[in-house]
Amino acid sequence: MSESITAKDRMRELEAEVRKHQDLYYVKHAPSISDRAFDRLYAELQQLERDYPEFASPDSPTRSVGSDLDNDFPKFTHTIPVLSLGNTYSTAEALAWARKHLQNDQEVVDIQWKVDGATLVLYYERGVLKRAVTRGSGQVGDDVTANALTIQNVPRKLKKPETLVARGEVYMTYADFESFNETMGGVYANPRNLSAGSLKHKKSREVARRPLRWAAFDASFPEKKGRARPKSDRVRLELLRELGVPLLPDNAFVPGTELEQTIQDFEKRRDDMPMPVDGLVLKIDDLDRREILGATANTPRWATALKFEPEVAETRVLEIEVAVGRTGRVTPRARLESVQLAGTTVSYATLHNADQIGRLGVRVGSFVRVSKRGEIIPAVEEVIEVGDGPEFVYPDKCPSCATTLVREPEAVDWLCPNPECPDVLLNRLIFFCQRKQMDIAGMGEKICRILFERGFVRRLPDIYSLHKHREELESLDGFGQKSVRILLDGIQTSLERPFRRVLPSLGLRELGPFVTDVLLRNGYHSIQSIQKLVKKKGARDILEKIDGIGPRTSQAIVDQFRDPGVLELIKDLKKAGLQFEETAPAQDNNQYPQIFSGQTWCVTGSFESFHPRELAMEEVQKRGGRTVSGISGKTTHLLAGEGAGSKLKKAQELGVQVVDEPEFLKLLKKKK
Numbered sequence: 244m245s246e247s248i249t250a251k252d253r254m255r256e257l258e259a260e261v262r263k264h265q266d267l268y269y270v271k272h273a274p275s276i277s278d279r280a281f282d283r284l285y286a287e288l289q290q291l292e293r294d295y296p297e298f299a300s301p302d303s304p305t306r307s308v309g310s311d312l313d314n315d316f317p318k319f320t321h322t323i324p325v326l327s328l329g330n331t332y333s334t335a336e337a338l339a340w341a342r343k344h345l346q347n348d349q350e351v352v353d354i355q356w357k358v359d360g361a362t363l364v365l366y367y368e369r370g371v372l373k374r375a376v377t378r379g380s381g382q383v384g385d386d387v388t389a390n391a392l393t394i395q396n397v398p399r400k401l402k403k404p405e406t407l408v409a410r411g412e413v414y415m416t417y418a419d420f421e422s423f424n425e426t427m428g429g430v431y432a433n434p435r436n437l438s439a440g441s442l443k444h445k446k447s448r449e450v451a452r453r454p455l456r457w458a459a460f461d462a463s464f465p466e467k468k469g470r471a472r473p474k475s476d477r478v479r480l481e482l483l484r485e486l487g488v489p490l491l492p493d494n495a496f497v498p499g500t501e502l503e504q505t506i507q508d509f510e511k512r513r514d515d516m517p518m519p520v521d522g523l524v525l526k527i528d529d530l531d532r533r534e535i536l537g538a539t540a541n542t543p544r545w546a547t548a549l550k551f552e553p554e555v556a557e558t559r560v561l562e563i564e565v566a567v568g569r570t571g572r573v574t575p576r577a578r579l580e581s582v583q584l585a586g587t588t589v590s591y592a593t594l595h596n597a598d599q600i601g602r603l604g605v606r607v608g609s610f611v612r613v614s615k616r617g618e619i620i621p622a623v624e625e626v627i628e629v630g631d632g633p634e635f636v637y638p639d640k641c642p643s644c645a646t647t648l649v650r651e652p653e654a655v656d657w658l659c660p661n662p663e664c665p666d667v668l669l670n671r672l673i674f675f676c677q678r679k680q681m682d683i684a685g686m687g688e689k690i691c692r693i694l695f696e697r698g699f700v701r702r703l704p705d706i707y708s709l710h711k712h713r714e715e716l717e718s719l720d721g722f723g724q725k726s727v728r729i730l731l732d733g734i735q736t737s738l739e740r741p742f743r744r745v746l747p748s749l750g751l752r753e754l755g756p757f758v759t760d761v762l763l764r765n766g767y768h769s770i771q772s773i774q775k776l777v778k779k780k781g782a783r784d785i786l787e788k789i790d791g792i793g794p795r796t797s798q799a800i801v802d803q804f805r806d807p808g809v810l811e812l813i814k815d816l817k818k819a820g821l822q823f824e825e826t827a828p829a830q831d832n833n834q835y836p837q838i839f840s841g842q843t844w845c846v847t848g849s850f851e852s853f854h855p856r857e858l859a860m861e862e863v864q865k866r867g868g869r870t871v872s873g874i875s876g877k878t879t880h881l882l883a884g885e886g887a888g889s890k891l892k893k894a895q896e897l898g899v900q901v902v903d904e905p906e907f908l909k910l911l912k913k914k915k
């Protein structure tokens with residue numbers, strides 16, 4: 244067989260592969276290989292097309308951008324093409340691109356984070372948002388305006404009646420993703436897929452629940468009489484800012500001589516970014532020069548993407564196990580030959596669900612690539628070499644209690660329905676005591692396990708009778724007087740945690756901090772008021788009318804609060820002295836100086852010390868302040884974390900005092 248025939252076959256093969264993965268990525272939001280692996284296939288095809296142009300298909304996927312078009316949405320033809328960028332993983336190649344296209348080494352290059360989300364183009368006419376369209380094929384996109392309108396920081400109106408098209412990215416911060424995913428029982432793999440999937444959701448009410456954000460990276464203004472066209476990207480972005488359009492953080496504009504250093508500076512900050520970023524975008528700043536440079540078939544010459552090597556490691560799958568979580572959900576995971584990844588030793592990676600195992604084709608003995616991004620747990624990204632182990636058969640019985648598993652309604656997951664399942668009880672206990680929940684000092688995972696195994700604690704209320712067993716506990720191996728005192732003090736202190744903390748700590752399905760906050764904001768200040776509601780006939784409808792509560796959540800709330808087991812749990816915890824009612828902040832606790840008394844605070848963005856941000860709101864309340872979810876004329880302070888966005892703009896407009904995290908921490912230390 245001649246070399247060229249082999250090349251031709253390989254090209255057809257690659258075309259099919261690339262198409263398949265584009266579909267999984269853009270349309271199904273469930274990629275089965277890493278971006279890196281995809282880029283390799285794509286580059287190989289491009290190279291072959293350069294070497295054997297005679298075999299290149301006229302409709303090769305390299306000649307168009309991957310399409311996210313979906314039949315469920317009306318189509319809209321973009322008034323400006325939404326191009327995709329050429330990319331490289333090598334800084335040297337990115338610098339070579341700059342050398343090739345810059346006129347001299349003083350010419351300015353824009354550097355932006357390449358946020359890993361989904362592109363969304365907003366069309367404004369005379370200052371009013373008319374249309375929001377996905378990138379689609381680059382020429383034609385899906386009109387998802389109704390969904391875009393639910394994104395909190397998408398401006399419906401600009402500050403001036405301008406007509407413009409703003410290209411931007413929809414994304415989710417890690418903090419928001421984690422807390423949302425937590426309430427959903429951890430079914431989502433990563434913020435990118437969830438963001439992209441949310442944009443195409445059929446119910447806007449459901450989209451509204453998802454903590455999406457949008458930021459512009461580019462715009463175009465139509466020609467207008469009496470107005471000079473912006474000459475550079477820098478000026479254009481500044482115009483956007485003045486109009487109230489949220490921008491990506493950290494945009495830099497540097498001469499060619501500083502490009503390399505600036506790239507290094509960005510790379511150092513990569514892990515500190517509050518949202519997923521997968522690289523940098525480099526663009527020629529001068530807009531006239533962009534026109535001269537033009538574009539190839541589908542990528543502009545005046546811009547390129549420098550992608551980051553993802554933090555990945557390759558290792559072998561020793562076993563595929565399933566574990567039962569606190570909600571009874573059964574999740575598969577791979578036990579791995581230990582490997583170093585992003586500074587930690589990794590011996591397990593999640594496989595998400597049964598479907599994902601099938602998609603990846605993973606089995607025992609497989610050599611796999613695992614990745615870890617931000618705070619997300621490691622995941623198996625792709626199979627490099629299929630193993631020799633048997634195909635994995637999903638168990639039909641609970642690995643903990645052997646009860647027959649049931650399929651979760653409308654979902655891909657399996658559940659253990661046994662309320663007394665030991666693993667469910669233990670994981671519920673561990674969850675309840677965690678720092679992010681009731682924060683019980685001295686009761687970390689290890690202690691929880693010992694107390695559970697020794698039979699001291701089975702159900703959550705048992706925690707609050709542990710003091711009756713002080714002497715027995717003190718005699719336990721590795722406990723002693725001191726650690727028992729810390730433990731019992733920690734338990735006592737947890738009785739003061741406010742209702743907004745107690746409710747999500749119960750570990751009920753769908754009832755995380757986000758839904759709790761929604762309920763509180765809508766007047767359900769106590770467990771009693773929720774129980775009263777659930778008894779009503781149209782309870783589900785009443786709940787679904789609340790912004791931020793979808794059908795799945797309302798069903799879960801009604802089901803669980805009618806469940807005798809849950810009701811008994813609440814009754815017993817109430818008896819133990821836990822807070823099941825939101826107390827008025829002023830009378831909360833006199834150990835805190837009431838320095839915020841009379842003030843109204845809005846908290847937005849993500850924080851290092853307050854995670855989830857409700858914790859910061861609690862600090863305000865404990866000190867006599869009120870917290871609100873939106874900025875109005877009555878708001879006195881805005882606590883702005885990373886990625887504060889539109890609320891920050893609004894606060895500045897209204898003259899609301901803006902406080903950042905370090906300043907806030909200082910305030911909290913104040914005695915009077």
Ligand SMILES: [Zn+2]
Binds near residue numbers: 641643664
């Ligand atoms: Zn079980």
